[in-house]
Amino acid sequence: MTITLPAWLALAIAILAALGVYDRVMRPSWRWLLRNRANRVLDQVAGKLKIEVRPFQRTRRQALIDVLVYDAKVQEAAAAQAAAQNMPRALATQKVREYASEIVPAFNAYFYFRIGYWLARRIAQALYRVRVGYSDDEGLARVPSHATVVFVMNHRSNMDYVLAAYLAADRAALSYAVGEWARIWPLQQLIRSMGGYFVRRGSGDDLYRRVLERYIAMATENGVTQAVYPEGGLTRDGLMREPRLGVLDYMLRGFDPHADHDVVFIPLGINYDRTLEDRTLLLDREQDGPRPGVLGAAWTTLRFVGQQVALMARSRWKRFGYACVNFGTPISVREWATARDLDFRRLSKEDRFARIGELARRVMDEIGRLVPVLPVPLVATVFARNPGRGLAELEIKAEAERLIEALEAQGAKIYMPRADRDYALSAGLEMLTLRHVVDEADGLYTVRADEARLIGYYANSIAHLLPHSAVHRQAA
Numbered sequence: 001m002t003i004t005l006p007a008w009l010a011l012a013i014a015i016l017a018a019l020g021v022y023d024r025v026m027r028p029s030w031r032w033l034l035r036n037r038a039n040r041v042l043d044q045v046a047g048k049l050k051i052e053v054r055p056f057q058r059t060r061r062q063a064l065i066d067v068l069v070y071d072a073k074v075q076e077a078a079a080a081q082a083a084a085q086n087m088p089r090a091l092a093t094q095k096v097r098e099y100a101s102e103i104v105p106a107f108n109a110y111f112y113f114r115i116g117y118w119l120a121r122r123i124a125q126a127l128y129r130v131r132v133g134y135s136d137d138e139g140l141a142r143v144p145s146h147a148t149v150v151f152v153m154n155h156r157s158n159m160d161y162v163l164a165a166y167l168a169a170d171r172a173a174l175s176y177a178v179g180e181w182a183r184i185w186p187l188q189q190l191i192r193s194m195g196g197y198f199v200r201r202g203s204g205d206d207l208y209r210r211v212l213e214r215y216i217a218m219a220t221e222n223g224v225t226q227a228v229y230p231e232g233g234l235t236r237d238g239l240m241r242e243p244r245l246g247v248l249d250y251m252l253r254g255f256d257p258h259a260d261h262d263v264v265f266i267p268l269g270i271n272y273d274r275t276l277e278d279r280t281l282l283l284d285r286e287q288d289g290p291r292p293g294v295l296g297a298a299w300t301t302l303r304f305v306g307q308q309v310a311l312m313a314r315s316r317w318k319r320f321g322y323a324c325v326n327f328g329t330p331i332s333v334r335e336w337a338t339a340r341d342l343d344f345r346r347l348s349k350e351d352r353f354a355r356i357g358e359l360a361r362r363v364m365d366e367i368g369r370l371v372p373v374l375p376v377p378l379v380a381t382v383f384a385r386n387p388g389r390g391l392a393e394l395e396i397k398a399e400a401e402r403l404i405e406a407l408e409a410q411g412a413k414i415y416m417p418r419a420d421r422d423y424a425l426s427a428g429l430e431m432l433t434l435r436h437v438v439d440e441a442d443g444l445y446t447v448r449a450d451e452a453r454l455i456g457y458y459a460n461s462i463a464h465l466l467p468h469s470a471v472h473r474q475a476a
Contacts, residue, residue, distance in 0.1 A: 002188055002375065008384040014219075020071065020210065023146075024059050026309075028234055029150040030177045030409070034453070038129070046417045048170065049170070049171065049172060049173070050140070050141075050144070050170070050172065051143075051145070051149055051171060051172035051173045051225050051287055051452055052216065053107075053109065053173050054223045054224050054225075054305060054354040054370075054450055055222070055224055056218070056219065056222035056223070056224055057107045057173070057175070057224055061104055061105070061106040062378055063271065063333045064104050065097065065100045065104050065153045066453040068096075068100040068103075068211065068214060068215055068218070069093065069096050069100050070379040071214050071218075073119065073210065073214055074096055074162070074210055074211055074402050075215050077095050077206065077210035077211075078092040078093055078095070078207060079092070079134055081095075081206065081207045082357060083150035083285035084251065084311050091297075092207070095207060096207065096211055096306075097206070099208050099211040099212070100196055100215070102197075103194045103197050103212055104197065104215060104237045105175065105177075105193075105194075105196055105197045106192045106193055107139070107173070107192075107193065107194070107195040108193040108194075109173070110261075111194055112166045112173050112193070112195060113169070113173070113303070114146075115168065115190075116193075116194045117165070117169050119224060119355070120162045120163075120165045120169075121166050123162055123417075123454075124159070124166050124323065125164055126163055126319070126320060127276075127320050127322055127323075128319055128321065128323035129274075129319060129321065129322045129323070129417070130163065130166070130167070130322075130323050130324075130413075131322060131323070131324045131325075132167060132324070132325055132326070132327070133324045133372045133413055133415040134324070134326040134327070134328075134372075134413045135327040135463035136327060136328055136329045136330075136368070138328060139328075139329040139330050139366070140171070140266065140327065141229070142330070143264050143266075144262060145407050145426030146223065146260070146261060146266045147223070147262040147263065147332075148220050148221075148223045148224065148225070148226075148261065148262070148263045148264070149172060149225045149226075149260070149264050149266060149267050149330075150220075150225070150226045150227070150228055150251065150263060150264070150266070151164065151168060151174060151225070151226070151228070151265075151266050152227075152228050152229075152230055152265050152267055152363050152367060153227070153228075153267070153268035153269070153367060153368050154229070154231065154235070154240055154269060154270055154368075154371060155229035155232075155233065155235065156235060156238075156270055156271065156272060156275050157275040157276060157277060158234070158276070158277065158312050158325070159272070159275070159276060160229070160270055161176060161413070163323055163325060164227055164268065164325065165194075165227075167325050168227075168473075169229075172225040172244055174195065174225055174227040174324060175195040175196065175197065175224050175226045175227065175354050176191075176195070176197070176200065176218065176226070176227050177196075177197060177198075177199045177223065177226075177228065178191055178196045178197070178198055179198070179199060179201055180198060180199075180200055180201070180290055182193075182196075182198070182399070183198055194270055195224075197215065199212065199400060199425075200345050201214075201232075201233070205227050206435050207473045208386075210385055212250070212318050213250040214312065215250060216247060217250055217251065217253075217254055217445040218266060220250075220251045220263065221254070222263070222449065223261070226251075226277065228247055228248070229249075230244065230248065230360055230363060230364055231241035231242035231243060231364075234277065234281060234364070235253060235281070236282070236284050236461070237282070237456070237457060237460055238456065238457040238458060238461045238463075239463060240367075240368055240371075243343050243357070243360035243361065243363070243364050244357050244366075245353055245357055245360055248356055248359070249352065249353065249362055251263065252333065252344050252356055253345065254344075254345060255337070255344050255345070255346055256343075256345065256366075257333075257338050257342065257343055259458070259468060262332055262333065262334040263332075263333040263334070264330045264331065264332050264333065265329065265331040265333065266327065266330050266331075267327075267328040267329075267363055267364050267366040267367045267460050268325055268326065268327055268328065268367065269325070269326040269328070269368070269369070269370025269376050269413065270320070270324070270325050270369065270372075271323075271324055271369070271371050271372040271373070271377065271461055271462075272320070272322070272324075272374070273320060273321025273322050273323070273375060273377075273428065274320040274321050274376065276304075276320075276429065278454060278457055278458075279454065279456060281457075282453055282454065282457060283394075298306055299386050318434070320431075321374070321375065321376055321428075322375065322384050322415065322417060324374055324415045325372070325458065326370040326371075326372055326413050328366050328367070328369070328370045330365065331362065331363060331398070333359070336359060337447075340355075344353055344356070349433050355421065356358045359448075361433060368464050368465070369411065369412070369413070369465070370413060371413070371461065371462065371464075371465065372413050372415045373404075373412050373413065373414040373415065373462050373465065374415055374416075374428070375417065375424045375425060375427045375428030375431070376431050376458055377428075377459060377461045377462045378400050378404070378424075378425065378462070379396060379400060379404060379425060379428035379429050379432060379460045380428075380455045380456075380457075380458035380459040380462075381403055381430075381433070381458075381459040381462065382399045382400050382403065383398070383438065383445075383447050383455050383458050383459075383465075384397075384455050384459035385459075387444065387452065388447075389446070390441075390444030390445065391444060391446075392425075392443055392444055392445075393429065393443070393445065393458065396425065396429060396445065396450060397421075397422065397425045399451075400421075404421065406466060406467060407466065409463055410466065410467065412462070429436065429445065432455075433445070436448065436451075437438065437451040437454055437455065
């Protein structure tokens with residue numbers, strides 16, 4: 001007997017069959033393969049990492065989502081919102097599940113140590129001459145193995161994520177808070193698989209904030225190594241910003257200073273001879289200035305990439321100078337709190353924020369001292385202190401030498417390529433000239449009139465390291 005089916009019905013059956021095969025056969029096989037590879041990678045790196053990957057990170061994502069959804073404090077917040085907005089409790093719980101699914105990462109060791117590390121190393125080394133200028137290895141070695149380690153750093157560029165992950169890969173697998181800008185396919189999946197979690201900046205939803213707070217608290221309590229930017233966002237003028245306390249408060253409001261489990265902040269200072277977003281960041285500071293929008297930003301990015309490709313095709317492309325990271329002395333929260341007889345759990349919200357603010361400023365001061373002094377910021381500072389003047393190369397280098405002496409007196413971490421000051425200053429001047437920020441005529445170098453703010457941006461990256469009598473504090 002022959003059964004004849006319409007073409008559309010046969011196609012629908014074929015599609016449903018294919019989906020069934022994928023869901024029942026291909027998908028479980030793919031997950032098994034990824035877990036198997038991840039476990040093998042974990043076995044390989046287990047003896048090499050200074051801070052081991054925690055069991056919390058290896059827990060299935062769906063299990064973590066369920067734990068977060070039914071956390072007592074989260075459910076209490078859901079009940080409060082349901083009552084306040086006169087909505088069914090089930091609807092509030094559904095919102096919690098959506099927030100949890102948005103936040104919770106899906107860490108995979110294979111993606112982190114094989115794909116992510118490979119990409120980070122390739123990208124960082126392709127764009128910059130990457131250096132670790134200073135590292136307090138003795139202090140880092142004294143951090144207890146069971147402590148929760150939090151790398152805290154200044155935020156100059158979105159390259160910070162790449163650079164820190166690459167340079168800290170032999171120490172730990174870092175978990176980042178990433179803004180909504182990265183929630184696009186396939187970047188979202190890659191970031192989640194590398195342990196990153198997404199954050200809605202400035203969200204006014206109390207329920208969302210409670211879900212985020214509880215996830216960060218759980219990760220901290222379970223020893224997950226995290227990376228945090230206390231400034232909360234990229235600096236728009238090159239100057240270091242005041243710390244924002246939200247994430248630090250989430251980490252510490254339940255901290256027990258008398259328990260064995262400590263939280264240790266490791267400060268990092270980051271600086272670049274060139275940040276990829278410098279002009280875009282300066283444009284953001286103009287309140288009445290034009291905003292490029294999504295399409296404008298995409299066009300700017302494509303144009304920039306096209307310019308670099310064109311330079312490569314003519315064999316004229318050069319890397320963007322030096323990118324340097326300094327690792328400082330760890331700061332134990334338990335020691336800090338014990339010395340002041342503090343227990344954050346017993347403080348009112350106002351007192352807790354005040355105390356966490358003190359700790360945050362202590363951490364930011366240490367980060368500030370660690371910010372590397374690089375060739376371009378040095379030369380930019382010379383120009384910023386001599387606005388409108390044409391300077392000979394010898395004048396630039398002589399004043400830069402005086403700046404170096406002042407910085408050394410302040411204990412600044414100065415990175416001199418090849419341990420050669422003359423070479424470093426020549427490299428910084430060349431970088432600004434190649435970018436057409438500075439023009440040379442008749443042996444004199446002059447900042448272009450429309451690039452004075454860009455010069456100020458780079459000078460401001462080290463402004464906090466100079467004596468107040470010498471610092472250039474003009475907004476970039």
